[in-house]
Amino acid sequence: MRDNDHRVTETVERSLDSTLESVDRAEEMAVGAAQRAGFDDDDLMKIGMAVREGMVNAVVHGNRYNDKKKVRFRVAHGAKQLAVTIADEGEGFDFEHLPDPLSPENLMATSGRGIFLIRSFMDEFRMRRLSPGGTEVTLVKHLVSK
Amino acid sequence: MSVKLNVRQVGDVSVMDVAGRITLGEGSSAMRDSIRDLVSKNQKKILLNLGEVSYIDSSGIGELVSGFTTVTNSGGQLKLLGLNKRVKDLLQITKLYTVFDVHEDEAEAIRSFA
Numbered sequence: 001m002r003d004n005d006h007r008v009t010e011t012v013e014r015s016l017d018s019t020l021e022s023v024d025r026a027e028e029m030a031v032g033a034a035q036r037a038g039f040d041d042d043d044l045m046k047i048g049m050a051v052r053e054g055m056v057n058a059v060v061h062g063n064r065y066n067d068k069k070k071v072r073f074r075v076a077h078g079a080k081q082l083a084v085t086i087a088d089e090g091e092g093f094d095f096e097h098l099p100d101p102l103s104p105e106n107l108m109a110t111s112g113r114g115i116f117l118i119r120s121f122m123d124e125f126r127m128r129r130l131s132p133g134g135t136e137v138t139l140v141k142h143l144v145s146k
Numbered sequence: 147m148s149v150k151l152n153v154r155q156v157g158d159v160s161v162m163d164v165a166g167r168i169t170l171g172e173g174s175s176a177m178r179d180s181i182r183d184l185v186s187k188n189q190k191k192i193l194l195n196l197g198e199v200s201y202i203d204s205s206g207i208g209e210l211v212s213g214f215t216t217v218t219n220s221g222g223q224l225k226l227l228g229l230n231k232r233v234k235d236l237l238q239i240t241k242l243y244t245v246f247d248v249h250e251d252e253a254e255a256i257r258s259f260a
Contacts, residue, residue, distance in 0.1 A: 020171045045232060052203055056170055102241050108215060110208040113240055117204055120239050 062088030
């Protein structure tokens with residue numbers, strides 16, 4: 001039974017250019033997979049937005065639009081969950097000490113809400129540094145009956 | 147479609163109708179430019195009608211905050227109109243909902259500038 005819970009029924013994997021068009025494309029692929037997995041409209045919006053924020057981080061802050069660097073994108077879903085992995089080739093950032101966008105001193109900041117939104121919209125969020133360089137984030141949404 | 151902007155004047159209030167997606171790139175920069183243009187023309191009362199906005203990302207939220215700060219710093223007021231549930235939820239989870247003066251009815255929003 002446990003094996004069935006984590007059985008992957010669809011996987012899409014792409015190497016994407018460091019452009020805003022790739023952000024749109026990744027969002028479309030993730031939402032398409034989530035639709036086929038059976039997520040409702042509310043979850044589709046949350047997944048789409050979380051993937052968008054993760055891709056923007058990879059393209060803009062990680063790879064800095066560098067046309068020689070790629071973003072590795074993977075979306076997979078099984079009967080119980082959808083998992084998205086986004087990996088850039090950037091220099092990485094200090095994700096242990098991200099400013100809290102809800103604190104009074106940051107509330108009126110014009111940026112810095114991306115990872116907060118991902119955490120708000122997904123059930124699991126993991127980040128890790130890659131060797132020799134880059135950051136990989138994994139976003140997971142559980143499929144639950146409502 | 148990215149974003150579509152139209153500015154109309156209702157009395158001394160500039161109403162900016164925004165439609166589409168306010169996301170990083172063309173969408174958020176177009177809105178930023180339009181707000182700055184109004185401020186440069188000494189418009190002090192700006193109502194952002196977001197009724198037709200289907201989607202907004204963290205960059206779009208940043209532009210709303212930036213617009214609010216720009217207008218406030220110039221001695222004006224920027225208010226929001228017609229938020230759909232998604233945009234409203236987004237402003238609530240980012241604790242920005244109470245920062246903005248948000249209205250559901252245009253006539254009432256216009257009157258609130260007086």
